[in-house]
Amino acid sequence: xxxxxxxxxxxxxxxxxxxxxxxxxxxxxxxxxTAKTMVAPDQMNWSVNVKNKGLALKEVAARxxxxxxxxxxxxxxxGVEKREIRxxxxxxxxxWGYRNNSRFREGYFASTDISFKLxxxxxxxxxxxxxxxxxxxxxxGVRFALRDLTPYRNAERAKALLAAKHKAEAMAKVLGAQxxxxxxxxxxxxxxxxxxxxRGRVAxxxxxxxxxxxxxxxxxxxxxxxxxxxxxxxxxP
Numbered sequence: 354x355x356x357x358x359x360x361x362x363x364x365x366x367x368x369x370x371x372x373x374x375x376x377x378x379x380x381x382x383x384x385x386x387t388a389k390t391m392v393a394p395d396q397m398n399w400s401v402n403v404k405n406k407g408l409a410l411k412e413v414a415a416r417x418x419x420x421x422x423x424x425x426x427x428x429x430x431x432g433v434e435k436r437e438i439r440x441x442x443x444x445x446x447x448x449w450g451y452r453n454n455s456r457f458r459e460g461y462f463a464s465t466d467i468s469f470k471l472x473x474x475x476x477x478x479x480x481x482x483x484x485x486x487x488x489x490x491x492x493x494g495v496r497f498a499l500r501d502l503t504p505y506r507n508a509e510r511a512k513a514l515l516a517a518k519h520k521a522e523a524m525a526k527v528l529g530a531q532x533x534x535x536x537x538x539x540x541x542x543x544x545x546x547x548x549x550x551x552r553g554r555v556a557x558x559x560x561x562x563x564x565x566x567x568x569x570x571x572x573x574x575x576x577x578x579x580x581x582x583x584x585x586x587x588x589x590p
Contacts, residue, residue, distance in 0.1 A: 380587040381536055382525060386517025387581075388509040391574040394497035397471045399480075404464040405489040406448050414445065417463035420489050427483045428469055431476040438469040466493075472500070477570040497575050509579040510540070517583040525587060533586030541580045 403421050407413040421440075428438060445463040449456055471480065484490055499505065521532045 379536065380530075380589070381584050382521050382532070382587055383537075383582065383584045384517045384521045384524070385541075385580060385582050386513040386515070386520060387578065388512035388516060389576055389578045390505065390509055392499060392505055392577055394499055394572050394575050395472060396498045396500050397474065397477065397570075398496045398498050399467075399469050399471060400493035400495075401467040401469075401484065402464065402491045402493055403467065403489055404462060404491070406460055406462045408460040410445065410461040413461045413463050416489075417445070417465070420487060421465055421467075423487060424467060424484070424490060427480065427487075428467070431471070431480045431483070432473045433469050433471055433476075438467065440465055440467055442466040470498075470500075474570055474572060497572055499575070499577070502577060505577040506579055509577055510581065513579045513581045514538075514583065517581055518585075521583070521585045525585075528587075529589070531588040531590070533588045535583050535585050537582070537584035539582040541582055 401424065403417065403424060405413060405416050405420065407416065425438065425440075429435065443465045445461060448459045448462040450459045451457075471477070481492075484492060518532065525532050
């Protein structure tokens with residue numbers, strides 16, 4: 354039975370290779386089709402970090418918990434659901450510095466990363482200004498995104514396939530041939546769009562209350578791109 358199993362597995366490996374070798378003998382043309390559209394984003398992905406330092410670890414941990422809870426409360430107040438909030442890379446340890454080419458301990462640190470998705474763009478101003486009033490808080494980045502790329506990718510994939518067919522027909526015509534049925538269709542997607550809106554540390558503002566209503570965001574549009582590779586049979590009259 355073991356010998357029969359090995360023979361069967363050997364056939365499974367040989368058969369695709371033989372089929373590939375046979376298909377390479379068929380007159381064919383391989384083309385790439387692309388399609389792209391610009392879509393208004395409907396989501397912002399935020400990356401926030403809370404990090405504080407101090408001489409006593411107990412005091413550092415207590416301060417960190419306080420700031421972290423304040424940030425989470427602010428995020429929820431701005432309409433972000435709990436399921437859209439994630440804390441990660443929670444860590445604490447000794448904080449070391451250098452002076453006169455010597456390494457010395459300056460105390461301790463605590464740090465936590467917070468990421469969340471914001472769909473109500475009207476909350477950008479209150480959230481941004483609220484974070485700017487908190488010490489030990491920095492914004493790593495705010496990125497535009499789409500909650501569901503599927504319908505846009507499907508529409509562009511159809512356009513990309515048509516583009517591939519038209520390209521193949523134009524190339525075949527030059528050679529006095531015609532395009533037959535597709536032999537291979539492969540989806541080769543572009544990386545998901547991830548444009549950055551803002552990056553950098555949130556600075557405390559003295560007049561934050563009066564400026565909170567002025568903090569706005571211009572989402573613009575982000576690209577949705579699709580690329581396919583299609584191999585067509587070539588037919589000669």
